[in-house]
Amino acid sequence: AQSVTQPDIHITVSEGASLELRCNYSYGATPYLFWYVQSPGQGLQLLLKYFSGDTLVQGIKGFEAEFKRSQSSFNLRKPSVHWSDAAEYFCAVGNSGTYKYIFGTGTRLKVLA
C-alpha cells in the first residue's frame, strides 16, 4: 500500500541549531515528493519539491531535502533554525497524472530561544 511516514510527531530544537525532519515513503511508481509547512490555523505553503534530476533539492526559507531512492526517504534539513521556523511540516508524495497526494501525519517543530 502507498504510504508516507513521518516518524517524529514532535521535535524541539534550539534556535541556531541544525534540523532534520524525516520522511519515508512507500510508493509503487516513480514518486514526486514535496515538503509543506503550516503555521497554526493557516493553509500549507510549499517549501520544496522533487520531480527528477538532482537528488538534493533547495527550497525556500533556507530549507533543503535529499531524495534517497535506496532508502525510500526524502528528509528535510536546515543548517540553522530560526524561531520563525516553528510550525508543522508535512511530507507528501504524488505521481504524474494521478492528481492525488498522500500526506504524512506531520511533524510539529518547536524552537527554543
Added chain:
Amino acid sequence: DGGITQSPKYLFRKEGQNVTLSCEQNLNHDAMYWYRQDPGQGLRLIYYSQIVNDFQKGDIAEGYSVSREKKESFPLTVTSAQKNPTAFYLCASSTRGTDEQFFGPGTRLTVL
C-alpha cells in the same frame, strides 16, 4: 495577486444542518481539491476535480458533496450524513501539467 480564497474562516453550525464551504481560485488552474485535516492525522482527500463539470471521490467522500460549474470555483457541502464534521477544511488547486498543489487558508468548521 493570484491565489486561493476560502470563506468563511470560521463556521459554526448546528448538528443536522447542511453547510457549504466556499473555495475560489484565480490561478487559472484546472484541478481543484478538498482536504480534511484533523489533529494527528495529516490531510485526507475528500473530493477532487480535474476539469470543469467533472469530479472524483477521494478517500473520505461519504457525507460530502461538491460541484464544479466554473473553473475558478469548487464549493464543498458538508451534509447532515457526515458523522463527525467538525474539522479544518483545506482547498487546493494545481495545473494539469504539474502536480504542485497550492493551498487556501482553510475553513474551521465546528458543528455544535
